[in-house]
Amino acid sequence: MNEPAIRDIWVYLSASPLLGLTITLVAYGLAYRLYLKSNSSPLANPVVTSVAMLIALLMVTGTSYSEYFEGGQFVHFLLGPATVALAVPLYQQFSRLRQIWLPVTISLLCGVVIAAGSSIGLAWLLGGSTEIQMSLAPKSATAPVAMGISETIGGIPSLTAVLVVATGIVGAVLGTKLFEWMRITDDSVKGIAMGVAAHGIGTARAFQVSSQMGAFSGLAMALSAFATALIVPWLVDLIGI
């Protein structure tokens, strides 16, 4: 083995976005295969396994998050256009939405207020700092939206991004069990609840249950992103933090 050559290659790679981007895609590919192997068990959620693999790899190689993010940002950036893209399923489900717009609007508004209110309230009860409460408040909205809100209300946007991902995972893993326990069979009800509580990660899970549940979850995620952006800063003002 030629040690200096390997070190040179490492110096080159750690300075270039190529490595961060590639390991993100490879880790996700492996995690996704593992997920399929487990018969789509929600416990083998590909986000959890790929994040765990990447953190382990970065810690073993002594790579910092900012070095990794040089490459990871290209994937992260796509959350913006993906948010815009939600207009398409929203438009395609519009006729179905129009029939049930009133229940959807009521559940959505209540859901958004409950999501923010319960996370601020619980964090406050358990002695969390204001910064933590504000970082938790928008956690049920999709990442780019939640980060924007977190910044506006005095949270830590990058911590919010992590909490958003964790929220999505909790929702995706537990959602179907909760609905079973509540004896809910209507895919539109399940989809709306999934999208409001667990945004994109929940929506990805909903699409695996049925395409109708996925469409409704996507719809709820898009609408609640919008509602969260409007309601949460105002709610925080109201509570007076």
Add this chain to the structure above:
Amino acid sequence: MNFLNGMTLLLVYQLVGEVTVRLLAVPIPGPVLGMVMLFLTLMIRGRTPAPLENASTALLSHLSLLFVPAGVGMMAHFDRIADEWLPITLALFFSTIITMVATAGIMQVTTRWFSRHENGGGQADE
């Protein structure tokens, strides 16, 4: 070209959204405004162009991949999370469950209520 055109369209809407949000100082994230504007455009045009449909299906079908770099960001916040792990984990866990159960419950009750209302003013039996 198809995918590229669709992707370009999404980015143009995001860009217009970001610029508008900053110009008008509205408290909505740019991509959300972009989404609303694209939705209104689709409503006016009355159909989804194929390139746009391709690009959005491609992005949305790998939605969970897009959250991975943000999730890895956990390692940059280990200290903070270690300091306040109890309020963070419990509030996050229970608030997510409360939100999901409450939203599903409200949606279930209101859907039934309004469909019954339409089908004859609350006369229908369970």
